[in-house]
Amino acid sequence: MPLTKTDFITLNEAKDPQASRLLFAIPKKGRLYEHCQKLLAGADIQYHRKNRLDIALSTNQHVSLVFLPASDIPKFVGEGIVDLGITGQDMVAESGADVDEVMELGFGKCDLCVQVPIASGITDVKDLVGKRIVTSFEHLVTKYVAQLDADANKTRKQPVKTAVSFVSGSVEAACALGLADAIVDLVESGETMRAAGLTPIHTLLSSQAVLIANKKAPHPELTAKITRRIRGVILAARYVYCNYNVARAKLAEAIKITPGRKAPTVSPLENDQWVAISVMVAKDKVAEIMDQLEAIGATDILVFSITNCRA
Known part of the structure; x- marks a missing residue:
């Protein structure tokens, strides 16, 4: 018999006598599970899962992780047994569950x-x-x-x-x-x-994989916080941080090459004929962008990975 919300709350409160935690359903195996582990780490949701247990308490957030078959997660979220979940859009459509599709996660595409x-x-x-x-x-x-x-x-x-x-x-x-x-x-x-x-x-x-939420989730602030963190991880995976120097006379050309999400950060250098530019660029285009910057005379072109961001 599947666990009910009462079962989860009873277990949580037995270990944590304070208020009940946000329940976050994660696929218990397969490729979605592997991607979710990276997502949780990037969002700094720390936990220790004991062997053969499908529930784990986060050690740094008021969250309990519940490991379920991906096909069951839409139903559990829709019925309010858990508050948040990650599963495939195909599973949501097949279940017919009434859930909020919070965001697409960019993996598990099929x-x-x-x-x-x-x-x-x-x-x-x-x-x-x-x-x-x-x-x-x-x-x-x-x-x-x-x-x-x-x-x-x-x-x-x-x-x-x-x-x-x-x-x-x-x-x-x-x-x-x-x-x-x-x-x-x-x-x-x-x-x-x-x-x-x-x-x-x-x-x-x-x-593709999606983050879904119960429409009457009892932890709106924590749900929003976890959502922002996950969105930051997803965004960070698509971009890198690029730093370079370019002649002020070439600034307009440089900005066309690296316009950034809103606008690049332009800083003066000791040599007033040159400026330093810091900007986010798409990870899948970074090699071509570096070639274009070099072609206009940019120097000291450095690229850094981004583990999380808010943009």
């Missing part, structure tokens, strides 16, 4: 795709009407297929119904085993899909 055997020659989802589809996203696929059937049956004398079957794992094997004519499953790199001889013909949704 697409939920309709896939068919390459040998089938099927290229249009309309050709799947009346056939068999296997998926672990039963709610989303049933809703999508119902609309497909409704559209198709407008022009048919004999109504048809597409069969949707649920499996919890190894969805990609369903067609090869003769259980389905198509599957609907997540595609990240596409390697598993190609190895199974499948090809995508339609994308139901694109997904």
Whole structure:
């Protein structure tokens, strides 16, 4: 039986007799779990998780971390059993949970795709009407297929119904085993899909990890604080801090190359013909930016990593 909010509060108050803590749900395994560990460290949410325990108290914030299957987190957040959570947008959509999607986190990106055997020659989802589809996203696929059937049956004398079957794992094997004519499953790199001889013909949704919150969270100030910290970590991962010197006569050109998020910081040097510039630049463009700065005569170009920021 899943833990209830009463169970969590009882455990928390047994260890911490003061006010109940903010409950923050984290995926308990997989790639999302690994990314979340970096996110928590960057946001300075410190904790020690004992072996085989799925609840851990933060040692420096009034927060308890609850480790859950990613698919359960939207339901737990929506029902107010936990206050905050990190999961995939696909999980939120599949659950139908009524939650606030606070921010996209930029990792765990994938697409939920309709896939068919390459040998089938099927290229249009309309050709799947009346056939068999296997998926672990039963709610989303049933809703999508119902609309497909409704559209198709407008022009048919004999109504048809597409069969949707649920499996919890190894969805990609369903067609090869003769259980389905198509599957609907997540595609990240596409390697598993190609190895199974499948090809995508339609994308139901694109997904990534998101921070979600209960709409009536009882800790609004702490929720806002944790959200700001996580936003700072996400932003810091996209930028680096660039410092360089440039001739004052080239200042306008330099600012065009490094405009910053709002504006660069320009400081005078002892040599009044030169200035120092400090600015945030996109991490994925930094090499090209350095080349452009060097081309206009900038010197002492230094790049620093950013671990967290507020911008």
